Amino acid sequence: MAKKQLRIGLIGYGFMGRAHSNAFAQVGHFFPSSYEIVLKAVCARDAAKAQEFADRWGYESIETDWKKLIARKDIDVEDIAVPYNLHAEIAIAAAKAGKMILCEKPLALNSKEAEGMVKAIEKAKVPNMVWYNYRRCPAVVLAKQLIDAGKLGKVFHYRANFLQDWTINPELPQGGAALWRLDVKAAGSGVTGDLLAHCIDTAMWLNGGIKDVSAMTETFIKERKHTLTGKVEKVGIDDACAFMCHFNNGSLGLFESTRYARGHKALYTFEVNGENMSLKWDLHDLHRLQVFDYSDVGPERGWKSIHVSDGDHPYTGKWWVPGLQLGYEHSFIHQVVEFISGLESGKGAKPDFKDGLATDYVVDAVLSSAKSGKWTKVKQVKA
Numbered sequence: 179m180a181k182k183q184l185r186i187g188l189i190g191y192g193f194m195g196r197a198h199s200n201a202f203a204q205v206g207h208f209f210p211s212s213y214e215i216v217l218k219a220v221c222a223r224d225a226a227k228a229q230e231f232a233d234r235w236g237y238e239s240i241e242t243d244w245k246k247l248i249a250r251k252d253i254d255v256e257d258i259a260v261p262y263n264l265h266a267e268i269a270i271a272a273a274k275a276g277k278m279i280l281c282e283k284p285l286a287l288n289s290k291e292a293e294g295m296v297k298a299i300e301k302a303k304v305p306n307m308v309w310y311n312y313r314r315c316p317a318v319v320l321a322k323q324l325i326d327a328g329k330l331g332k333v334f335h336y337r338a339n340f341l342q343d344w345t346i347n348p349e350l351p352q353g354g355a356a357l358w359r360l361d362v363k364a365a366g367s368g369v370t371g372d373l374l375a376h377c378i379d380t381a382m383w384l385n386g387g388i389k390d391v392s393a394m395t396e397t398f399i400k401e402r403k404h405t406l407t408g409k410v411e412k413v414g415i416d417d418a419c420a421f422m423c424h425f426n427n428g429s430l431g432l433f434e435s436t437r438y439a440r441g442h443k444a445l446y447t448f449e450v451n452g453e454n455m456s457l458k459w460d461l462h463d464l465h466r467l468q469v470f471d472y473s474d475v476g477p478e479r480g481w482k483s484i485h486v487s488d489g490d491h492p493y494t495g496k497w498w499v500p501g502l503q504l505g506y507e508h509s510f511i512h513q514v515v516e517f518i519s520g521l522e523s524g525k526g527a528k529p530d531f532k533d534g535l536a537t538d539y540v541v542d543a544v545l546s547s548a549k550s551g552k553w554t555k556v557k558q559v560k561a
């Protein structure tokens with residue numbers, strides 16, 4: 179039977195442009211479906227670089243203006259892989275044009291913009307998804323299965339860290355193509371919107387909504403030269419953030435992120451402590467889930483490390499043979515699997531724009547609490 183085509187228009191060819199393109203290219207080999215992905219066009223402002231990317235990754239054509247990409251009738255899916263200050267404008271235009279939308283995280287620069295994006299996709303009734311890819315690591319899905327099966331019993335604690343060390347050098351400039359993450363105009367916030375957004379999305383997926391937060395942030399380097407203006411300018415982003423929270427289920431949360439933890443490159447870890455079981459996961463060892471099961475009896479009771487690679491583990495049966503591990507790139511491939519499954523079932527894929535908005539509400543509450551020094555309620559997404 180002829181497959182339906184899913185014609186992709188990718189906007190942005192940076193880190194995520196590559197991760198998504200790799201996922202689009204691989205997904206059909208391992209997860210056959212009724213859809214065929216066609217890499218129709220990549221959009222970037224520099225035509226020569228866009229063409230080089232198109233040739234390397236197999237896109238049929240290029241555009242240098244995302245508005246022209248959205249206007250094209252031969253594209254079904256707009257994939258947004260650019261800095262967050264562009265997400266809302268592009269996604270709202272894409273929804274108006276009736277396109278399906280894949281958007282990188284965080285959904286928007288702030289929750290007000292994210293609300294506008296949710297309104298736009300609800301009005302246009304277009305399939306949508308946010309690339310919170312850590313939900314799609316097999317070991318994280320196994321954690322979700324254990325929690326949903328009630329194995330943990332009552333949950334008391336959830337804690338997560340996302341630690342890096344790449345901005346310690348005070349000579350590092352801010353802004354421009356390579357360092358937009360340090361420029362508050364492009365990034366809205368620092369580690370909170372960039373790194374903690376991942377931790378918050380995973381946490382709410384595993385442990386439910388967050389009720390209120392108490393946060394602190396710090397900007398260690400107060401001024402940096404701006405790449406675009408050449409002038410030394412105030413740094414407006416948070417270099418580090420820590421917050422406590424209450425989850426709606428009564429458990430307590432503790433989150434920390436920084437780009438000043440010397441030695442750590444991308445140490446994303448989480449731990450959940452329940453009445454009957456605790457779980458631990460670490461991005462540096464992403465194919466393993468650490469489990470402590472209180473019902474294990476005898477002197478061998480202790481933490482066990484599950485190598486999540488067996489045929490009955492999430493997604494893994496579609497890949498190699500048991501014992502061979504999957505990596506970072508597979509989380510993006512699995513995210514595309516979810517998107518296609520959502521189209522096939524008609525139920526849509528998760529996380530969707532509403533989930534992205536829920537995370538942006540927490541991010542905004544964290545930043546607001548850090549400013550006021552007070553506990554701050556988190557706005558909840560309407561069902």
Ligand SMILES: NC(=O)c1ccc[n+]([C@@H]2O[C@H](COP(=O)([O-])OP(=O)(O)OC[C@H]3O[C@@H](n4cnc5c(N)ncnc54)[C@H](O)[C@@H]3O)[C@@H](O)[C@H]2O)c1
Nearest residue numbers: 190191192193194195222223259260261262282283284309
């Ligand atoms: N899911 C994840 O794990 C993950 C990891 C990294 C980044 N991200 C997210 O992906 C997004 C992009 O981050 P990145 O690391 O790929 O950034 P990047 O700097 O590597 O790439 C950004 C791209 O956007 C392009 N761009 C900027 N303005 C444009 C415009 N007006 N029109 C067309 N293209 C434009 C740049 O040329 C570049 O190709 C951000 O939202 C970021 O938070 C997600």
